[in-house]
Amino acid sequence: xxxxxxxxxxxxxxxxxxxxxxxxxxxxxxxxxxxxxxxxxxxxxxxxxxxxxxxxxxxxxxxxxxxxxxxxxxxxxxxxxxxxxxxxxxxxxxxxxxxxxxxxxxxxxxxxxxxxxxxxxxxxxxxxxxxxxxxxxxxxxxxxxxxxxxxxxxxxxxxxxxxxxxxxxxxxxxxxxxxxxxxxxxxxxxxxxxxxxxxxxxxxxxxxxxxxxxxxxxxxxxxxxxxxxxxxxxxxxxxxxxxxxxxxxxxxxxxxxxxxxxxxxxxxxxxxxxxxxxxxxxxxxxxxxxxxxxxxxxxxxxxxxxxxxxxxxxxxxxxxxxxxxxxxxxxxxxxxxxxxxxxxxxxxxxxxxxxxxxxxxxxxxxxxxxxxxxxxxxxxxxxxxxxxxxxxxxxxxxxxxxxxxxxxxxxxxxxxx
Numbered sequence: 238x239x240x241x242x243x244x245x246x247x248x249x250x251x252x253x254x255x256x257x258x259x260x261x262x263x264x265x266x267x268x269x270x271x272x273x274x275x276x277x278x279x280x281x282x283x284x285x286x287x288x289x290x291x292x293x294x295x296x297x298x299x300x301x302x303x304x305x306x307x308x309x310x311x312x313x314x315x316x317x318x319x320x321x322x323x324x325x326x327x328x329x330x331x332x333x334x335x336x337x338x339x340x341x342x343x344x345x346x347x348x349x350x351x352x353x354x355x356x357x358x359x360x361x362x363x364x365x366x367x368x369x370x371x372x373x374x375x376x377x378x379x380x381x382x383x384x385x386x387x388x389x390x391x392x393x394x395x396x397x398x399x400x401x402x403x404x405x406x407x408x409x410x411x412x413x414x415x416x417x418x419x420x421x422x423x424x425x426x427x428x429x430x431x432x433x434x435x436x437x438x439x440x441x442x443x444x445x446x447x448x449x450x451x452x453x454x455x456x457x458x459x460x461x462x463x464x465x466x467x468x469x470x471x472x473x474x475x476x477x478x479x480x481x482x483x484x485x486x487x488x489x490x491x492x493x494x495x496x497x498x499x500x501x502x503x504x505x506x507x508x509x510x511x512x513x514x515x516x517x518x519x520x521x522x523x524x525x526x527x528x529x530x531x532x533x534x535x536x537x538x539x540x541x542x543x544x545x546x547x548x549x550x551x552x553x554x555x556x557x558x559x560x561x562x563x564x565x566x567x568x569x570x571x572x573x574x575x576x577x578x579x580x581x582x583x584x585x586x587x588x589x590x591x592x593x594x595x596x597x598x599x600x601x602x603x604x605x606x607x608x609x610x611x612x613x614x615x616x617x618x619x620x621x622x623x624x625x626x627x628x629x630x631x632x633x634x635x636x637x638x639x640x641x642x643x644x645x646x647x648x649x650x651x652x653x654x
Contacts, residue, residue: 239627239654240653243618245649248484249484251645254490255490258282258492260400261430261466262278262281263290264333267330268337268408269310270294271340276438284634290330297338299312318338330401335347337409339385340388344385360402362401364383370393370409389413389415392418394420395420403419407435412454426469434463438459467490473499473540478614479519481525481553481615484521487516493516502531507524525550528558541564544608545612548575552582555593558591559591571606578602598621602625604626605628605631607632607634613626618643618648
C-alpha cells in the first residue's frame with residue numbers, strides 16, 4: 238500500500254507551478270461528448286479522476302490520447318449509452334454525463350455516482366433541472382436510466398446553487414430546441430469555465446448576475462481547442478501549507494482572480510499576501526493568528542474544499558478559532574486523525590472549535606477522503622518527528638503529485654510504495 242512519509246517540522250520556502258483545475262477539467266471532458274468532432278483540452282491535470290473520466294469516454298466510444306499535458310478527444314462516434322459501473326462509482330463528477338448524453342444520444346444509464354465520504358450529495362436537483370428540459374427518469378436499486386424524445390428549452394429555478402446540477406442543466410440546454418433560462422445557478426469558476434469551453438465550441442450562453450444563465454440552443458457544436466484554468470483548491474492548499482509551516486512561498490500559474498475569499502482568510506491568519514499577474518507570494522513568518530469565526534459558503538465565499546486544510550493550519554494558531562461547515566455534513570471527519578497528531582479540535586454538529594497548540598507530533602494517520610488527506614499532509618509537514626499517511630489514493634484524486642510540489646517548496650517528504 239502506498240503511503241506518504243514526512244519528516245518534520247518543515248518551514249516551506251521556494252516556488253512551484255499550480256496544476257490545471259480538477260473541478261474545471263472534469264465537466265469539460267464530459268462536455269466533449271456534445272461535440273461530434275475533435276476537442277483538445279490543454280493544461281489537463283494527470284490525476285486519478287481524470288483517468289477515470291477518460292475510461293468512461295473510451296467506454297462510450299470516444300478515442301482519447303494524451304499529448305503532453307493536453308488531452309485530444311475524438312467524439313465523432315458515441316455508441317454505448319450505459320456508463321461503466323467501475324468508474325462511475327469511483328467519482329461523483331460522473332453525474333455530469335447525464336446532461337451531455339441526453340443531449341447527444343437521447344438517453345443514458347448510469348449507476349449512482351460514488352466518490353468521497355464528506356456527506357450526502359443527492360441528485361434530485363439534477364433530475365429536476367433535466368426533467369424541466371424534457372428528460373424522463375426510471376430508477377432501479379443501484380442505477381438510473383434517463384431518456385428524452387427531444388430536449389426543449391425551459392426556465393429552471395435552482396432550489397440551491399448546486400455546481401453539478403447547474404453544469405448538467407447547461408450541458409443539456411446548449412443544443413436543446415429554443416431558449417433556456419437558469420436562475421439561481423452556481424457561480425463557481427468551474428461552472429463559468431464550462432461555459433467558456435462551450436461558447437468556444439459554438440454554444441450561445443450569456444452569463445447574467447447572481448447565477449443567471451441564458452442559453453439559446455444551437456443545432457450542433459464544433460471542434461474546439463481550450464486551456465483549462467489552474468486549480469484554485471490546489472493553490473489554496475499550498476498557501477495554507479505555507480501558513481501552517483510559517484513559510485515564504487511563491488506560486489506560479491495561480492488563478493489569482495479566483496482566490497479572493499481565500500486571500501482574505503490568509504491575511505486574517507497573519508500572512509502577507511501579494512499578487513502580480515498569475516503569481517501569488519505568501520510570507521507567513523510572523524506567526525499564525527486564530528480566526529474567531531468563519532463559515533464555508535458557495536462561491537465567492539470560502540470554499541468547503543479548503544475547510545480541512547484550514548483546520549490543519551488553525552491547529553497551530555495562537556488562540557481559539559471557530560469554523561462552521563455549511564455545505565457538507567461530514568467534512569469534519571479528518572478532525573479525528575488530526576487529534577492523533579496532537580490537535581485540539583472539538584466538533585459540535587456543523588461547527589469545529591480549534592484551540593491552537595504549540596506543536597503537532599508525527600503519527601500514523603489515514604486519509605479517508607481527498608481534502609482531508611491534503612490536511613494531513615499539511616499537518617505532517619509541520620509536525621515534529623515522522624508522519625506516515627495511508628489512503629494516498631484519495632489524495633491522488635485531486636493532486637497531480639503533491640509530494641513533488643511540496644518538495645519544490647522544501648518539504649521533507651516522499652511517496653513510499
